[in-house]
Amino acid sequence: MGLIYAKASHADDWLVLKVSTALVHDDNIFRLPAGNTSALIGRPNAREQVFVVTTDAELKFSHSLQALDIELQQSSARHANFGYLDNTTHSYSATWRWAYSPRIHGTLSSNRKETTDAFTGEQDFTELNQQTTSTTRLTGIYEVDGNWRVTGGAARVSERSLQEKPGQVDSTATLGQVGLGYVFASGNTASYLIREASGKYQGKVLPSPELLDDRFKQQDHELRVSWSIDGKTTAQLMAMYVQRRHPNYPQRDYRGMNGAANLNIQLSGKTAMNLGVSRELSSYQTANSNFSQVDRLALGGVWSISPKMQARARYELGHWNYKGTPTASTTPSVARKDITHETAVSLEWQPYTFVAFTLALQKSMRKTNLPDLDYDSEMVNLSAQFIY
Numbered sequence: 001m002g003l004i005y006a007k008a009s010h011a012d013d014w015l016v017l018k019v020s021t022a023l024v025h026d027d028n029i030f031r032l033p034a035g036n037t038s039a040l041i042g043r044p045n046a047r048e049q050v051f052v053v054t055t056d057a058e059l060k061f062s063h064s065l066q067a068l069d070i071e072l073q074q075s076s077a078r079h080a081n082f083g084y085l086d087n088t089t090h091s092y093s094a095t096w097r098w099a100y101s102p103r104i105h106g107t108l109s110s111n112r113k114e115t116t117d118a119f120t121g122e123q124d125f126t127e128l129n130q131q132t133t134s135t136t137r138l139t140g141i142y143e144v145d146g147n148w149r150v151t152g153g154a155a156r157v158s159e160r161s162l163q164e165k166p167g168q169v170d171s172t173a174t175l176g177q178v179g180l181g182y183v184f185a186s187g188n189t190a191s192y193l194i195r196e197a198s199g200k201y202q203g204k205v206l207p208s209p210e211l212l213d214d215r216f217k218q219q220d221h222e223l224r225v226s227w228s229i230d231g232k233t234t235a236q237l238m239a240m241y242v243q244r245r246h247p248n249y250p251q252r253d254y255r256g257m258n259g260a261a262n263l264n265i266q267l268s269g270k271t272a273m274n275l276g277v278s279r280e281l282s283s284y285q286t287a288n289s290n291f292s293q294v295d296r297l298a299l300g301g302v303w304s305i306s307p308k309m310q311a312r313a314r315y316e317l318g319h320w321n322y323k324g325t326p327t328a329s330t331t332p333s334v335a336r337k338d339i340t341h342e343t344a345v346s347l348e349w350q351p352y353t354f355v356a357f358t359l360a361l362q363k364s365m366r367k368t369n370l371p372d373l374d375y376d377s378e379m380v381n382l383s384a385q386f387i388y
Helices: none
Strands: 015-024 048-063 066-079 087-101 102-118 130-143 148-161 171-183 189-201 215-228 232-243 253-267 271-283 290-307 309-323 337-354 357-370 375-387
Touching: 148 189, 171 215
Parallel strands: none
Antiparallel strands: 015 048, 015 375, 048 066, 066 087, 087 102, 102 130, 130 148, 148 171, 171 189, 189 215, 215 232, 232 253, 253 271, 271 290, 290 309, 309 337, 337 357, 357 375
16 A cells, blocks of 8 residues: 655654545436336436545554544545436544553544435435434443453434435434453453443424324343354354333334344455344334334355455345334234345456556345335446555
């Protein structure tokens, strides 16, 4: 990697500048069902070409036990057919990896990320769909001895969208957590933590005919294990019990298990594969549901063709179930169920340390039991990144 070193008094300080350009062809940018789309978007199809330019500056500074990382990013997207979707986003992150002593350390971070959400066929097609997520987080670790760890932390998370997405709403939450971890002599780790969150939904007024509360509380119990099975295989396991409560409309409460299991296998010096399964519960409040349950199966692989070229492939199958009965009249027959398929392949070439090229192909598909929500989409992405 080519570096431009900042003018500072420590040899480990540096500044890295990156400029990336990408040309993206998307044959269904709004994720619409097959058929004539003129009535929805005023064009016979939803094909689009997007030109994206991203600039990124990373500053790293370290002194003694302290380290500071700062990243600034700007991304501009210009559309050939739907010019009202043109946008420029600004993001930043700053992380102080602090240490009082080698056994007492942690992080203090602040970040703000602006993203343009992908359309899912359900939003208003005449407006830009952009989201801003801001997070401030403090974590601490006390290494009791060579094996045991005591952890703690607090955070504040805010999510804002220009366009309200179906089933979701802007929110602000304050979180606190404590935990205990153990590091085995083999390097394997296990940890448990309990997390409490208190949040507010923005723009909600009580009483609500739709039974939409203006606040919530959530408690999570999380267990994680990282296991090196042998020199070529590692596994990461996570199980978390989630309980979300709404003080004014308990009909919206839900509870259940989140989980994930990932297996990483180094097949040879040039090839590796990853297999993962997961379940995720998250709030999704509509007239017929309180939350979504997403079960995923993913398979991926990477092949190092040469020291300068890599090929990657990934497939993901998702089963989406929208659950909960906010009103007594809700019947199971109207509960929404989706099946999604995501397939991606890419070729990466880095002829020199200061430049890299990527060609990526992606196909997305959704089938659902509700009308007019199925879609097929194919994307081609050609990008180049320059590092200074």
